[in-house]
Amino acid sequence: MSNKMWGGRFTERPDAIMEEINVSIDVDRHLYAQDIAASKAHAAMLSAQGIITANDAKNIAKGLDTILSEIGKGTFDFKRALEDIHMNVESRLGELIGPAAGRLHTARSRNDQVATDFRLFVRDTIDDTDRALALFQQALASRALEHAATVMPGFTHLQTAQPVTFGHHLLAYVEMASRDRGRFADARQRLNESPLGAAALAGTSFPIDRAATAKALGFDRPMANSLDAVSDRDFVIETLSAAAICAVHLSRFAEEIVIWTSPLVGLVRLSDKFTTGSSIMPQKRNPDAAELVRAKTGRVIGALNALLIVMKGLPLAYQKDMQEDKQGAMEAFGALSLAVRAMTGMVLDMAPDEARMKLAAGDGYATATDLADWLVRTLKMPFRDAHHVTGRIVAKAAGDGVALHELPLKAMQAIEPKITKDALAALSVEASVKSRTSFGGTAPKNVAAQAKAWLKRLEKE
Numbered sequence: 001m002s003n004k005m006w007g008g009r010f011t012e013r014p015d016a017i018m019e020e021i022n023v024s025i026d027v028d029r030h031l032y033a034q035d036i037a038a039s040k041a042h043a044a045m046l047s048a049q050g051i052i053t054a055n056d057a058k059n060i061a062k063g064l065d066t067i068l069s070e071i072g073k074g075t076f077d078f079k080r081a082l083e084d085i086h087m088n089v090e091s092r093l094g095e096l097i098g099p100a101a102g103r104l105h106t107a108r109s110r111n112d113q114v115a116t117d118f119r120l121f122v123r124d125t126i127d128d129t130d131r132a133l134a135l136f137q138q139a140l141a142s143r144a145l146e147h148a149a150t151v152m153p154g155f156t157h158l159q160t161a162q163p164v165t166f167g168h169h170l171l172a173y174v175e176m177a178s179r180d181r182g183r184f185a186d187a188r189q190r191l192n193e194s195p196l197g198a199a200a201l202a203g204t205s206f207p208i209d210r211a212a213t214a215k216a217l218g219f220d221r222p223m224a225n226s227l228d229a230v231s232d233r234d235f236v237i238e239t240l241s242a243a244a245i246c247a248v249h250l251s252r253f254a255e256e257i258v259i260w261t262s263p264l265v266g267l268v269r270l271s272d273k274f275t276t277g278s279s280i281m282p283q284k285r286n287p288d289a290a291e292l293v294r295a296k297t298g299r300v301i302g303a304l305n306a307l308l309i310v311m312k313g314l315p316l317a318y319q320k321d322m323q324e325d326k327q328g329a330m331e332a333f334g335a336l337s338l339a340v341r342a343m344t345g346m347v348l349d350m351a352p353d354e355a356r357m358k359l360a361a362g363d364g365y366a367t368a369t370d371l372a373d374w375l376v377r378t379l380k381m382p383f384r385d386a387h388h389v390t391g392r393i394v395a396k397a398a399g400d401g402v403a404l405h406e407l408p409l410k411a412m413q414a415i416e417p418k419i420t421k422d423a424l425a426a427l428s429v430e431a432s433v434k435s436r437t438s439f440g441g442t443a444p445k446n447v448a449a450q451a452k453a454w455l456k457r458l459e460k461e
């Protein structure tokens with residue numbers, strides 16, 4: 001038997017390998033809810049415009065509801081010979097309601113159908129991701145408030161640089177997640193136009209009401225150009241770009257967790273809930289979740305690259321290449337969602353080793369800048385001279401094998417006679433963080449205020 005959707009023109013069945021390369025039902029079945037919603041909106045509009053009868057529209061809607069519940073229950077028989085979700089649904093509708101099913105496809109094509117379904121799907125994904133990121137931010141901000149004054153080493157070049165607070169470090173990721181959410185929101189706003197009714201590529205001769213279907217599906221308006229409507233996938237690419245940037249942020253944080261939890265560093269501990277053991281080495285506590293978050297970034301960036309490459313050579317309008325837009329994107333969105341939730345779990349779970357953090361914060365002459373700042377502030381020394389004097393003091397301490405605050409005042413005065421014991425007070429890690437009160441700085445009172453402001457803002461959303 002030839003295909004029942006286009007059997008008029010065909011007499012033979014497709015070759016098995018043709019069917020195999022063409023079939024997309026394993027992927028686009030995930031669009032079933034969106035496909036059915038769009039078909040219902042389309043049928044209601046066709047009836048309101050007098051293109052099909054109210055009775056046919058009613059039966060179509062009823063049939064579609066039955067299909068929705070069959071798929072939801074797992075009793076729907078997806079047929080590979082029917083290629084994709086659109087034809088599977090339409091064919092089942094025919095079994096359920098008879099010839100009226102054939103009227104549903106009036107004034108539309110699978111080209112505008114799939115573009116509509118996928119826009120709705122990506123929009124739902126953005127909404128889910130936004131909610132997950134808000135919970136991630138909430139977890140970060142609450143831990144930041146708890147650790148607003150917990151001193152830890154801040155790093156540049158992965159070398160101890162200046163003391164910061166753990167809360168400050170966590171709030172950095174709240175800011176990043178906020179920009180990520182902004183990028184998703186931008187993508188959502190731009191994608192929220194309806195392709196439905198663009199038909200195959202040229203529009204239709206039927207008196208359809210595209211504004212009505214757009215409204216019924218929650219779109220802001222119909223897309224203005226039928227060729228553009230069926231042939232661009234920039235909405236997926238843009239969302240994947242936002243996803244890739246977000247995944248990179250999560251990956252950097254995951255990498256930090258891997259470093260912090262290494263026994264060589266030992267700044268943070270994860271509980272048994274977020275660690276795994278080794279089948280051979282009984283002592284191991286591996287941060288697998290963090291490593292997998294780091295690795296999932298590959299999928300997201302990969303999906304973005306893959307779709308850019310699929311699209312870059314395609315002339316207008318629809319080309320079958322575009323069927324390859326879904327699998328990678330769906331996998332990437334799934335990976336990102338898991339990564340955000342795993343990071344949220346780890347943020348709530350992690351326990352900083354405060355004593356070790358404090359000790360490490362003072363290591364490596366991390367308060368040298370504070371001494372230079374003291375020389376500038378108290379002795380009115382130009383910063384460059386202060387930097388030089390401090391450098392000589394650090395060299396002396398390093399030569400004697402002592403920390404900066406352990407160096408006797410006399411030894412400092414041998415290098416700069418005007419140094420008083422006041423300077424020594426500036427060299428503790430607590431004094432150092434406390435003094436960083438500039439806007440956006442690490443002072444505990446800044447951090448607590450920012451954490452509170454975030455928590456309040458997130459609660460209101």
Ligand code: ARG
Binds near residue numbers: 028084111
């Ligand atoms: N399964 C197809 C896709 O995902 C639907 C559109 C088919 N259109 C066509 N002209 N062959 O792209």
